[in-house]
Amino acid sequence: MDAVPKDFLDVPAQELITVLPLPTLFDLPGRDPAPLFVSVLLHGNEDTGLLAAQEVLRRYRDRELPRRMLLFVGNVAAAAAGVRTLETQLDYNRAWPGTLQPATPEADLMRRLYDNVATQRPFASIDIHNNTGLSPHYGCLNRLAAADLHLARLFSRTVVYFEKPLGVQSIAMARLCPAVTVECGAVGAHSATAHAVEFVEACLALSHFPEHAPQATDVDLLRTFAVVKVPPEASISVDGSDADIQLRTDIDHLNFSPLAAGTSFGSVNEQNGITLQVEANIDRGADGTVAEYFSHDGGDIRLIEPAIPAMLTRVINAIRLDCLGYLMHRIDMTGRRIED
Ligand SMILES: [Zn+2]
Numbered sequence: 001m002d003a004v005p006k007d008f009l010d011v012p013a014q015e016l017i018t019v020l021p022l023p024t025l026f027d028l029p030g031r032d033p034a035p036l037f038v039s040v041l042l043h044g045n046e047d048t049g050l051l052a053a054q055e056v057l058r059r060y061r062d063r064e065l066p067r068r069m070l071l072f073v074g075n076v077a078a079a080a081a082g083v084r085t086l087e088t089q090l091d092y093n094r095a096w097p098g099t100l101q102p103a104t105p106e107a108d109l110m111r112r113l114y115d116n117v118a119t120q121r122p123f124a125s126i127d128i129h130n131n132t133g134l135s136p137h138y139g140c141l142n143r144l145a146a147a148d149l150h151l152a153r154l155f156s157r158t159v160v161y162f163e164k165p166l167g168v169q170s171i172a173m174a175r176l177c178p179a180v181t182v183e184c185g186a187v188g189a190h191s192a193t194a195h196a197v198e199f200v201e202a203c204l205a206l207s208h209f210p211e212h213a214p215q216a217t218d219v220d221l222l223r224t225f226a227v228v229k230v231p232p233e234a235s236i237s238v239d240g241s242d243a244d245i246q247l248r249t250d251i252d253h254l255n256f257s258p259l260a261a262g263t264s265f266g267s268v269n270e271q272n273g274i275t276l277q278v279e280a281n282i283d284r285g286a287d288g289t290v291a292e293y294f295s296h297d298g299g300d301i302r303l304i305e306p307a308i309p310a311m312l313t314r315v316i317n318a319i320r321l322d323c324l325g326y327l328m329h330r331i332d333m334t335g336r337r338i339e340d
Contacts (some may be wrong), residue, residue, distance in 0.1 A: 002027050009054050009061075013047035016073070016088055017080040023223035025072050025113060027120075028057075030065030034123040037070045037177075038205050039169055042092040042127065044078025044085065048184045049128030052196035056204075067204045071118060091167075093127070099167030110172070118176055124151055124203060125173035126180055132313055133186025135255045137195055140181040142171045144335055148179035153219055154206070155182045155199045158256070160310065160328065161335065162224040164281050178209060213333055222308060223335060224326040226293060229277045230319055238314040244269045245276070245301075247324075251312050255325070258308050265294070265301040276301060280328060293327055 004026055007019045029037070040049030053071055075092045078085050085091045090099075096104035097114050117125075124147075139152030140160045152159040163171075173179035182199060184192040230236055230245055237243035238251065247266040254263075268274050275296045295302050310327035330338045 001025070004028075004057060007060055013041060013044070013050050013079040014082055015048070015080075016041075017076045018053060020073055020076050022045060023072070023074050023076060023109060025070060025116065027092060028065060028069045028071060030068035031205070032067040032123070032207070035068040035070045035120050036118050036122075036200075037072070037125040037173065038200060039127045041076065041079055042074040042169060043129060044075040045082055046079070046084070046128075046187060047079070048130050048187065048189075048192045048196050050079075050262075052200055053195045055193065055197045056200050058246035061199075064141060065204055065304055067123065067206075069204065070120060070122065082135045092171055093129075094165060094167040096167050096169050096172035098171055100178065101167070104224075110169075114172055117173075122173070122177045124178045124206075124209075125176070126151070126182060126200070126203060127169040127173075128200075129183050130185065130187045130192065131183050132252055132255075132315075133189065134252045135183065135310065137185050137192070138183050138256075140170065140183065142168075142174045142179065142222070144333060145178070145226040146211060146213040148174065148180065149213050149219060149221075149333070150209050150334065151178045151203070152180045152182075153214050154202050155180065155195075158220045158222070160222050160224060161331065162281065162326075163225075164227070198331065199271075216333060221331050221333065222310075222328040223331040223337070224281045224310065224328050225307075225337075226278050226327040227281045228293075228309075228324040228327060229279065230324055231274055231277060233263065233321070234272075235273045236316050238316065243327060244272055244274045247314070249314075251324075252314050253314050254309050256308060256310060259303055259306060261305050263303045267299045268296055268301055270296070270299045276324070278327070 005019050011019050090104045090106040096110045099107050136158045137156050138158035139155040141148045141152050144276050159214050170179040170181040184196050234244040276294050277292050295304050307327040310326045
């Protein structure tokens with residue numbers, strides 16, 4: 001569509017489906033014709049991106065955008081249900097070109113969208129998300145190129161480089177232009193929307209990317225080296241109750257804290273032989289083997305080496321569907337680990 005419907009600017013995410021019955025791409029004109037691609041609501045219960053897009057468009061209701069904007073409003077059906085993804089769907093942020101499940105309707109949608117956006121020669125791409133809120137606002141990128149680092153730095157000095165999971169928007173879009181995913185903390189926080197609005201406006205106003213990477217002292221650059229999963233057969237608790245894996249009740253408070261070797265994550269039922277499962281989250285390079293991150297001696301889950309966790313959550317459904325969280329280390333601008 002080349003304009004937003006009249007009621008789009010004020011409708012909340014859960015009622016959006018009454019205005020937009022389907023995932024929709026808007027092509028909104030601006031002074032600079034090279035478009036900024038913005039995706040929102042790839043996860044139906046993360047509404048900060050929608051709120052930010054609505055606010056930006058309200059501000060420019062009577063004047064031209066400084067740059068043309070391609071706005072993709074994603075999972076309106078999941079938004080109506082107040083969930084990340086419907087049980088019948090593939091996650092809208094695991095369905096982009098490169099996905100492990102290309103023969104799905106969601107992958108077909110993202111393939112057609114990607115092909116369409118590619119022909120428009122985008123200037124940059126941003127994908128707006130929320131998470132548990134017990135993290136700083138941070139940007140994620142998939143290339144350590146100067147332009148991508150500048151784009152992420154426009155949002156936050158905390159920047160996470162990752163190569164997996166496959167099928168995410170920013171990995172696909174990074175083939176076309178500088179691309180970042182931004183994590184805006186908790187749903188419902190006014191500060192999240194304000195920060196996302198500021199970021200979208202800064203991207204629209206940017207005329208070009210500087211040639212040189214930002215100063216190393218200007219960016220806290222981290223890389224996800226490992227993903228932590230829980231065996232599907234294991235019972236899990238986050239409230240201290242009895243289970244095969246009893247996570248510490250404040251597990252989500254550990255996010256983005258540099259943890260020393262010996263830090264406890266909780267306990268396991270040793271008799272069942274159940275342990276946390278750690279998989280490498282890097283695609284290539286000399287450091288392709290994953291370290292032994294945890295010991296389970298005496299039923300205590302403890303870190304063996306220092307690490308910085310991200311995305312640790314107390315939401316058991318999210319742990320089962322996705323993962324418990326990621327383990328990161330600081331890196332330099334070439335992606336190499338800096339010893340803590
Ligand atoms: Zn999300």
